Amino acid sequence: MAFDTVSLTVPATAGHLAILRTTVGGFAARDQFTLDQVDDLRMAVEEAAVQLLRHSRGDRLNMDIQTTDSGVEVRLLTQVDGDDPIIDEGSFSWTILRALADDIRVESHAEQATITLEKHRLVIPGGTVERDSR
Amino acid sequence: MTTEDRRATTKLLFTELRSSGDPQKRDQLAKLHLPLVEYLAKRFKDRGEPLDDLIQVGSVGLLKAIDRFDLDRGVEFSTYATPTIVGELKRYFRDKGWAVRVPRRLQELSLRLNKLVAQLTQDLGRAPTVPELAKAAGVSEDEVLEALESGQAYSTTSLDAPSGDDDDAPMRMDRIGSEDTSLDNLEHFASLKPLIDQLPERERMILRLRFFDDMTQSKIAEHVGISQMHVSRLLSRILEYLRQGFEGDAQY
Numbered sequence: 001m002a003f004d005t006v007s008l009t010v011p012a013t014a015g016h017l018a019i020l021r022t023t024v025g026g027f028a029a030r031d032q033f034t035l036d037q038v039d040d041l042r043m044a045v046e047e048a049a050v051q052l053l054r055h056s057r058g059d060r061l062n063m064d065i066q067t068t069d070s071g072v073e074v075r076l077l078t079q080v081d082g083d084d085p086i087i088d089e090g091s092f093s094w095t096i097l098r099a100l101a102d103d104i105r106v107e108s109h110a111e112q113a114t115i116t117l118e119k120h121r122l123v124i125p126g127g128t129v130e131r132d133s134r
Numbered sequence: 135m136t137t138e139d140r141r142a143t144t145k146l147l148f149t150e151l152r153s154s155g156d157p158q159k160r161d162q163l164a165k166l167h168l169p170l171v172e173y174l175a176k177r178f179k180d181r182g183e184p185l186d187d188l189i190q191v192g193s194v195g196l197l198k199a200i201d202r203f204d205l206d207r208g209v210e211f212s213t214y215a216t217p218t219i220v221g222e223l224k225r226y227f228r229d230k231g232w233a234v235r236v237p238r239r240l241q242e243l244s245l246r247l248n249k250l251v252a253q254l255t256q257d258l259g260r261a262p263t264v265p266e267l268a269k270a271a272g273v274s275e276d277e278v279l280e281a282l283e284s285g286q287a288y289s290t291t292s293l294d295a296p297s298g299d300d301d302d303a304p305m306r307m308d309r310i311g312s313e314d315t316s317l318d319n320l321e322h323f324a325s326l327k328p329l330i331d332q333l334p335e336r337e338r339m340i341l342r343l344r345f346f347d348d349m350t351q352s353k354i355a356e357h358v359g360i361s362q363m364h365v366s367r368l369l370s371r372i373l374e375y376l377r378q379g380f381e382g383d384a385q386y
Contacts, residue, residue, distance in 0.1 A: 022283070029279055034261040035251060036351045039366045043373065050377060092323045096373070099345040122260060 005066045012053055012061045012078055020063050020076075021046050027065050028072055034122050041119050044100035045074055048115040051093055052078045055086045055113060071102070071120040083108040087115070140166065144211050148203065163200050163211075164193065170212055171196050174219050181227060182241035184248050187364050188223060195222030243281040246271060248361055261352045261362065329379040333372065340365060341372050 008023055010016035025042045033041070045063070052061060058079030066073045080086065087093050087106045097104050103118035135143070143166060151159035168189075175188035199215035207214075250270050254262035264282075268275045330338060336358065343349040343357065344365075351369070355362040 025283075026279060029264040029282070030275060032263050032265065034263050035267075035282075035362065036261040038264075039351060039369075043370060046370075047373065092326055092376075095323075096345055099348055 005064060007065075008063045009060050010063075012056045012059055014050075014053060016061070017046055017049055017053075020049055020061075023063070024065055024074055028119070031067060031072060032121055033072070033119070037119060037122060040100040041072070041074070041117070044097055044117050044119075045076065047093060047096050047100070048074075048076050048117060051087050052076055052113060052115060055080045057081045057111075068118070071118065074117045074119075075114060076116075077112060077114045080108060080111055080113040082111070086113045141210065145205065148205050148211070151200075152205070160197075160200055164196055167196055167200075167212065167215065168193070170215065171219055174216065175223065177220075178223050178227070180241070182244040182248075183227075184245070184361050186359070187361055188226075190360060191226045192219045192223055195219035198222070240281050243271070243273065243277065247278065247281055248363060251362055255352045255356075255362070261350065326376060326379070329376055333375075337368060337372050340368055344369055 006023065006027055008020065010019055021042045024045045025038050028038045028041050029035075049061060049063075056078040060078065062077045064075045064077075066075075085106055085108055087097070094104075097115075097117070101117040102120045103116075105114070105116040107114045107116075144163065147159050147163050147166070150156065151163065171192040172189055175185060175192045178188050179185050195218045196215060199211070199218040202218075203211055203214055247267060250267060251262060254266060254270060258266075262270070264275050264278050268278045271278065330341070333341070340354055340358065343354050344351070349357070351362050351365045355365045358365070
């Protein structure tokens with residue numbers, strides 16, 4: 001692909017969610033994701049960012065998007081107080097993210113909370129096309 | 135059916151509906167006036183949205199008009215219903231925030247893409263990618279992205295719009311009517327239940343299909359009979375509504 005990584009830092013306010021959503025959408029759309037999947041990612045990033053914003057104690061929210069062999073990985077990060085996990089497994093938010101992303105990791109460490117989302121390609125560039133059986 | 139017949143039938147159905155509350159009368163009234171919705175929806179067809187979606191949006195307005203119409207006012211129902219239906223259509227475009235601001239070129243491309251998405255989804259058995267769409271439309275990937283972005287230009291503040299007390303029950307509800315929309319899976323999200331209960335039936339179903347039955351947007355679109363882009367917009371709106379519900383008061 002034309003790019004491997006995109007990094008973006010925005011003020012930690014709800015008004016900047018649209019930039020994150022649009023950026024990840026543009027990235028995935030160029031990277032052989034289907035329209036359904038592009039929307040899934042946009043929604044997943046928004047949900048993850050909303051959860052981070054609720055706990056953020058800093059003034060910045062950081063997003064890294066990276067192409068991987070199987071698809072794309074999006075890592076969202078902000079400063080928090082303490083190291084409590086910001087999304088409980090079994091919460092509604094978790095359920096939403098599980099449906100939208102193929103893999104989720106929620107970590108809090110050294111007063112930094114991170115949510116990592118992975119989405120796998122349905123269409124393999126230059127290769128076989130997997131039929132969506134769902 | 136002549137105009138006179140239609141008027142007489144309308145009057146009769148309203149009298150029966152008001153005295154019995156029989157939902158079948160409501161359905162019959164809706165069916166009788168669907169041509170009015172189609173006629174009005176066509177006036178908006180050059181704005182880059184599939185006509186089917188517009189007819190569905192207009193039908194919501196029609197049902198509102200049926201519920202609010204007062205026979206004693208001595209106004210013809212079609213006269214009364216027209217501004218409500220047009221209002222619903224305008225609100226739809228206003229919520230999307232692009233009624234006038236999106237250049238015509240993009241609106242036309244967006245309409246064309248909408249059709250191509252449906253066709254390619256059928257052919258491929260999954261939603262297309264942007265490169266596939268660009269190839270099929272004979273335009274660049276950038277142009278596709280631009281058109282899609284403009285089509286997505288809904289604002290999340292659209293939730294401030296008037297509360298859609300009966301924003302469901304499109305004409306096609308009969309296709310999906312018998313399904314369980316109780317969201318049993320959601321029972322342990324006790325705090326959400328009152329919010330979800332307030333959603334129109336169609337939205338509750340879309341929520342369940344996407345997040346609990348793991349159905350793709352394309353499949354949901356096919357199932358409900360609206361475009362994938364409409365499903366996408368509804369899902370974003372539902373999630374935003376639920377988020378606001380957590381924070382305090384929310385109105386769908």
